Amino acid sequence: MQTETLLYIILAGIVALLFALFQYYKKEKSMSKLNMLFSFLRFISVFSVLLLLINPRFEKISLSVEKPNLVIAVDNSSSIKHLKQDKKTTEFIQKLSNNNDLKNKFNLEFYTFGESLKALDSLTFIEKQTNIYSAFSQLTQVFKQTTSPTLLITDGNQTYGNDYQFITSTYNQPIYPIVLGDTITHTDLKIEQLNVNKYAYLKNKFPVEAILVYNGSDNINTNFVVTKGNTTVYSKAVNFTKSINSKVINFTLPANSIGVSNFKATLMPLENEKNTINNSKNFAVEVINQKTKIAIVSNFAHPDLGALKKGIESNEQRSVFFLNPKESINQINDFQLFVLYQPNDSFKSLFKILEEQNRNKFVVIGAKTDLYFINSLNTSYDFEITNQTENYQAELNINYSPFLIDDINFESFPPLESNYGSVIFSVPFQTILNKTINRISTNEPLLATFEKNRNREAVLFGENIWKWRAQSFINSKSFNEFDNFIGKLIQYLASNKQKSRLNIDYESFYNGSSNIVIKAEFLDKNYVFDTRETLNITVVDNISKEQKTFPLILKNNNYQVDLSSLPPSEYSFIIKATNENLSKSGSFQILEYNVEQQFLSANVTKLQKLATNSQGDTYFIDHTDELVNTLLNDNRYTPIQKSSKNTIPLIDWKYLLAIIALSLGIEWFLRKYNGLI
Structure with missing residues (x-):
């Protein structure tokens, strides 16, 4: 406590005493026992009020010892078992966890990794892929602000992901690779x-x-x-x-x-x-037997055209051709779908023919679109023309029902430039993406679809979708998510099949090392996504005739089942709804391939470079006795004593208020009892 605060408390005591004596001594000219009691109560009340105003505090310094972390990351992929290193790895982990000297100096943190990083529960060595770079990227977020030397127990063979030997630019911790496997180069x-x-x-x-x-x-x-x-x-x-x-x-x-x-x-x-x-x-x-041909019709060049072409042609079943409005009229029978980019009056004849032939189309409306022309067509929607534009971000409508849409983090995408004003539809429509400003929904569609006279149409009310494809690559390190989204939209528009209440999404074949996920969508009689239904899939191995049934799990806006546990073979399946008589069937093949079994020895060279770049050292699983001594004797990993200073009130104000109320109450009651009030 500071000297100044102590002087204030003494002064408060003197002032409270003088005030109490003035009330009951100077005024009454006497000091009876009753007045002495009144003076004491008044002193307590006044002194407590003054203490409440002074609010005395003192500083409390607490000391704590922070031990460094020792991160143990274990490769849980099947290549460890293939190289016959699983038993040695399990024994080494047990040895580390039972070492009392290590536990006294470090906080031991155990993790496993394969496709992703997980806290160590048990070692199974069944992971089908290895991504060491991703494991370190996740560890960076956890141990960024601490001293955390890392033991990397692995064969060093990575099946996918960025090259992990360069992770030291972001993971600023010493790394000690423990090499698993044979280092001899075999023919x-x-x-x-x-x-x-x-x-x-x-x-x-x-x-x-x-x-x-x-x-x-x-x-x-x-x-x-x-x-x-x-x-x-x-x-x-x-x-x-x-x-x-x-x-x-x-x-x-x-x-x-x-x-x-x-x-x-x-x-x-x-x-x-x-x-x-x-x-x-x-x-x-x-x-x-057939390739879908799609025409993108535009009067001018724009980056959006290239982004749409890349997204559409990511599926080899489709090919894209660029045309101007005049060329497209003569080739209208050559294409299954027309993408009309920012149309104006020169598109008039093309629109007329497409309407007469009930052809599907995808219209992109942007800042250069002639809205007066669009309104004059008597199409299924009209614009409120303000001659102003606004930047809108996207928000996924999870209740969209015509086909399955995955959320590819649309809210993180840059805004599209769109015309400011409302759009009035004259036909029933469904919104895929809504417009938002500063994450506040405007209840206006950014991307919508509708069906009329057995033909399908989609309208995107914004330009610069090329920025979405770039952002999707930044988010996921791949264009696949954006291209799949465009591909599903094109697949819906290029088909005239009647809408089904049960829709399934799967591939014809899968590689043995990939995740095998089948998705399904169930709609009620109003074609609204129904989360109350229970879906089950029955899978039959066409070779062994073995049959298995799995439940589909509700996830986001669809039902999913993971069949990655199935062995390579040919399969047929049927998905059935429990409460209604609806089902869909299909077939797929799982190709026999285990990428983890392609390695014959450990990748010692990369692991040694990783250790050198991170100021660590490399050890082999059969020679790890020196490792513990190295960690215990390294001065970089000494516990740190930290002090924290807390300012704590000397008296809790709640108790002080209770004392004030109690003393004033007793004084008033006694004065009232003795007829002094």
Whole structure:
């Protein structure tokens, strides 16, 4: 407590005493026992009031010791079991967790990683993918402000993601890789990569690119073979040397039948080859009989046109052509869908023909659109013309029912430039995206669809959608989410199928290492998304005839089921609604491929670079005895004593108010009892 505050308290006591004596001594000229009691009560009341005004405080300093964190990140992917390092890893983790010296010096934090980072619960070594970079990115957020040396227990083989050896630019902690697996370089042949389109067209040939790699010092000869069932469809002799250790083979295969065609590429193994799993890769191509042709009609160039073309053509079943309004009239029968970008009076004849033929279209309205022309067409919507524009952001309508829409974080997208004013629809419509300003909804559509006379139409009330595609890449490091969104919209517009109450979304085939998720949407009789229904999927293995039933889980605006646990095979399925007689069926294939089994040894080089760049050190799982001593003796990881100073009131004001009320109450009661009031 400060000296100044102490002097104020003494002064307050003197003032309170003088005030009390003045009240009951000077005035009454006597000091009876009753007056002495009154003086004491008055002193207590006045002194308490003055203390409340002074509010004396004192400073309390508390000391605490903050131990550094020791982060243990364990690779939980199936490659650890494939390299026969799972038992050693489990024993090492147990040894660390039981070390009392480490627990006294560090806060031990255990994590596992595969596709994502998780707190350690149990080690299963069944993860199908490894992303070390993503694990460190998440650890950066947790341990950014602390001292946290990190043990990375892994074979160093990453199946996807950014190169983790450069994570030290953002993860500023010493990293100690614990190397799992064999470090000896074995003679090995493998198919490094197969590049093939997902779709092909009937009676055409589709290209395939194979990247072949050889690790060894001898000159060898082998064959590269592609088979379909028991039939060899392609074969080529290849040879490798120590210096020429990779080959790229480009060839084409015929697409002779509609449906999914399965192929197996094999690089014939050597006699002394230890790992032959990576010598083969399965791939599949879906052969279709028709390609959707889409025309984008515009009078001027704009970045939106390129973004729409990229999004539409991300599906190889579709091709996009740029036309002006005059060219499109002569080729109207060549296209299944027309995208009309910011139309004006020059589009008049095209609009007339599209209306007469009940053709589907996608209209983009922007700042350069002639709204007077649009209103003059007597179309399904009219604009309130203000000759002003505004920037609007998007908000997803989760109740949109015609087809499944995933939320790709629309609210984070840059605003689109749109005409200011209301839009009045003369037909029933459904909104996909609403306009918002500063996250406040305007209840006006930004993207809407409607159906009239058996044709479908979508209207986007804004330009600069190219910024959305760029932001989507920033958010997810890929254009896939945005392109899939555009693809679903185009698929809906290019089809005239009658709306169904049960819709499903799935792929014809999946790679064995990818997530297998089937989505479904259930609508009530008013075609509004119904969250009360229970959906179940029955999956039948067409080869073994084994049957399994799974429930679909409600997530966001659709039902989902994860079938990643199914082994590679051919499957048929049926999704049924429990309360209503509605069902949908389909089929898919899971290709046999485990990317985690493609590795024969640990990637020691990358792990050593990671340790060097982070000022850590590398250890092998069989030689970790020195690791504990290194951590215990490193002066960078000493506990830190921290002091915190808190200013605490000397007296709680609640108690002080109670004392004031009590003393004044007793004084008043006694004066009243003795007839002094």
